Amino acid sequence: NSKWGANYLYGVKPGQTRHLFGPFVILGLSRRWTLLSELDFQSRESTLLAPSRFGALDYQKLSYEVTQGLWAFLTQEWSRLDFGSARTLSTAYTLGVQFFPRPHFEVSLAWQKLRVVSVSQEYSDFAWLLMHFYL
Numbered sequence: 001n002s003k004w005g006a007n008y009l010y011g012v013k014p015g016q017t018r019h020l021f022g023p024f025v026i027l028g029l030s031r032r033w034t035l036l037s038e039l040d041f042q043s044r045e046s047t048l049l050a051p052s053r054f055g056a057l058d059y060q061k062l063s064y065e066v067t068q069g070l071w072a073f074l075t076q077e078w079s080r081l082d083f084g085s086a087r088t089l090s091t092a093y094t095l096g097v098q099f100f101p102r103p104h105f106e107v108s109l110a111w112q113k114l115r116v117v118s119v120s121q122e123y124s125d126f127a128w129l130l131m132h133f134y135l
Helices: none
Strands: 003-012 016-028 032-046 053-067 070-080 089-099 104-114 124-133
Touching: none
Parallel strands: none
Antiparallel strands: 003 016, 016 032, 032 053, 053 070, 070 089, 089 104, 104 124
16 A cells, blocks of 8 residues: 655766656545655755855645546645755645546646746746657
């Protein structure tokens, strides 16, 4: 009823390297409730004039299976990609539904409240519809 583990990403682009790492857990709270929780730490080094940066990100997703193939979910996201700068803070809350009508198909509808401090102190609204086919 649960999985746990760790993630690690090493990314390189001209003038910059990035390490992203941290633990995650997926918990089956009951037959219908699940929780996904992830906490990542980031180290970004640049050969340009910018100093190295250290930050963190977290993601929580609580899901409820309404009926087979139909899930309601609530997510919380937080990130501060550079602890030395408050302008890198962002937070988001999402309410949505996922529908899996048949194997390999997914339809997701979500509404998100997002605040990115470097852009505005106010929350912005976003909505999206995703249709996905898995091979």
